[in-house]
Amino acid sequence: MVGRTRAEKMEETRAKLIGAGRKAFAEKGFAAASMDELTAEVGLTRGALYHNFGDKRGLMAAVVDQIDTTMALKAQAAGKKAGGGWEGLMAEGAAYIEMALQPEVQRIVLLDGPAILGDPAQWPSQNRCLQSTIKTLRRLASNGQIKPVDIEALARLLNGIALNAALWVAASDDARTTLPKAIAAFECLASGALNTVRNSEGNVS
Amino acid sequence: MVGRTRAEKMEETRAKLIGAGRKAFAEKGFAAASMDELTAEVGLTRGALYHNFGDKRGLMAAVVDQIDTTMALKAQAAGKKAGGGWEGLMAEGAAYIEMALQPEVQRIVLLDGPAILGDPAQWPSQNRCLQSTIKTLRRLASNGQIKPVDIEALARLLNGIALNAALWVAASDDARTTLPKAIAAFECLASGALNTVRNSEGNVS
DNA sequence: ACGCTTACATACGGTATGTATGCCTGTTTA
DNA sequence: TAAACAGGCATACATACCGTATGTAAGCGT
Numbered sequence: 001m002v003g004r005t006r007a008e009k010m011e012e013t014r015a016k017l018i019g020a021g022r023k024a025f026a027e028k029g030f031a032a033a034s035m036d037e038l039t040a041e042v043g044l045t046r047g048a049l050y051h052n053f054g055d056k057r058g059l060m061a062a063v064v065d066q067i068d069t070t071m072a073l074k075a076q077a078a079g080k081k082a083g084g085g086w087e088g089l090m091a092e093g094a095a096y097i098e099m100a101l102q103p104e105v106q107r108i109v110l111l112d113g114p115a116i117l118g119d120p121a122q123w124p125s126q127n128r129c130l131q132s133t134i135k136t137l138r139r140l141a142s143n144g145q146i147k148p149v150d151i152e153a154l155a156r157l158l159n160g161i162a163l164n165a166a167l168w169v170a171a172s173d174d175a176r177t178t179l180p181k182a183i184a185a186f187e188c189l190a191s192g193a194l195n196t197v198r199n200s201e202g203n204v205s
Numbered sequence: 206m207v208g209r210t211r212a213e214k215m216e217e218t219r220a221k222l223i224g225a226g227r228k229a230f231a232e233k234g235f236a237a238a239s240m241d242e243l244t245a246e247v248g249l250t251r252g253a254l255y256h257n258f259g260d261k262r263g264l265m266a267a268v269v270d271q272i273d274t275t276m277a278l279k280a281q282a283a284g285k286k287a288g289g290g291w292e293g294l295m296a297e298g299a300a301y302i303e304m305a306l307q308p309e310v311q312r313i314v315l316l317d318g319p320a321i322l323g324d325p326a327q328w329p330s331q332n333r334c335l336q337s338t339i340k341t342l343r344r345l346a347s348n349g350q351i352k353p354v355d356i357e358a359l360a361r362l363l364n365g366i367a368l369n370a371a372l373w374v375a376a377s378d379d380a381r382t383t384l385p386k387a388i389a390a391f392e393c394l395a396s397g398a399l400n401t402v403r404n405s406e407g408n409v410s
Numbered sequence: 411a412c413g414c415t416t417a418c419a420t421a422c423g424g425t426a427t428g429t430a431t432g433c434c435t436g437t438t439t440a
Numbered sequence: 441t442a443a444a445c446a447g448g449c450a451t452a453c454a455t456a457c458c459g460t461a462t463g464t465a466a467g468c469g470t
Contacts, residue, residue, distance in 0.1 A: 218417085419465100431450105
């Protein structure tokens with residue numbers, strides 16, 4: 001513990017502050033979270049905060065990025081485990097929805113995040129997730145498995161459905177019951193993007 | 206002007222405050238909007254505000270309700286005009302998406318509203334819209350036009366897709382180009398809820 | 411016409427954020 | 441190794457805003 005360099009200590013305080021931010025923002029919401037209390041809880045003051053993150057929003061951005069990055073990683077892992085094609089996308093969406101059961105995710109990422117930091121699709125972490133979705137969709141499209149619509153629009157709305165289903169599950173008072181309904185409806189709507197079998201006249205009904 | 210009763214004057218001040226709220230919340234966002242400035246702009250003070258709306262959130266709720274109610278009415282009108290069945294639902298969604306071009310709608314209803322007032326599905330105005338959607342879906346379901354999934358889930362996610370498409374259009378820097386893509390993708394995904402023509406083996410592909 | 415309710419203004423307290431300044435520790439250099 | 445340096449962080453302060461408590465004047469009922 002003696003030979004800790006300055007950069008190491010700074011990393012540690014950043015981690016402490018982000019951790020305290022996760023707790024405070026999740027429990028009280030962004031507006032009601034006091035930076036004085038938050039910093040004091042990890043043995044620091046606001047001086048450390050403003051030095052490391054600039055302002056309150058800066059801390060929020062760091063917190064959101066941390067949570068959202070791990071969410072994206074987990075979701076993509078679930079997708080790969082399920083095969084990587086359309087099944088993978090569905091698994092990814094379902095995993096995303098399930099994570100909304102965590103209050104931390106609900107409040108910080110789904111509710112306050114967009115209001116404080118703006119459109120989630122612009123966040124660095126979300127862009128990574130979106131790009132991954134787009135890539136998968138392009139592959140499916142080139143195989144003819146997907147209807148001819150704008151890929152980016154499809155990717156964004158697919159993510160949006162998952163996010164909205166997550167919000168619904170989060171807001172419901174009996175999450176364990178609504179979760180399967182939400183996932184089923186998600187997959188039902190998502191299937192609209194799949195090419196269907198054509199009947200004898202060549203129409204898709 | 207002499208014979209104005211008290212209730213009439215109060216209605217007028219409420220209207221003034223809501224109007225000022227729409228402007229301030231849209232231009233500066235909820236957090237940055239100062240109630241002192243806001244009330245002064247219509248020749249009042251915070252006294253009037255706290256008497257009529259209780260607190261800052263109360264004014265926000267009134268503003269959101271006003272905007273969202275007119276949105277729901279417009280969307281439902283578009284739906285009826287298009288026939289009322291599935292086509293009506295699609296038209297409703299498209300109308301909803303188009304309204305997101307207004308900055309007032311973006312900031313107040315789509316961004317700050319959920320963060321300040323909670324789940325949009327719980328708002329009085331949104332509940333009316335949701336109930337209307339559910340009613341239409343039930344009728345379609347009893348006709349066998351819709352896949353057997355939870356109707357409430359479907360309605361919420363359909364509204365959610367429209368809302369998310371609206372957000373995307375709102376955030377894009379070239380809304381007029383993005384809008385048609387968003388509407389097309391919306392209708393594509395929504396069609397996933399429709400029953401498809403069955404092939405000779407009785408499978409839906 | 412009189413008293414009382416009520417709509418609104420004014421004044422104040424508490425608390426939050428952001429900034430400017432200073433200290434102290436770890437690093438660098440001669 | 442010692443001294444100068446720099447950067448991370450604490451402290452003190454300025455500013456702003458919300459919510460409330462109190463005051464006042466105008467209208468409504470009786």
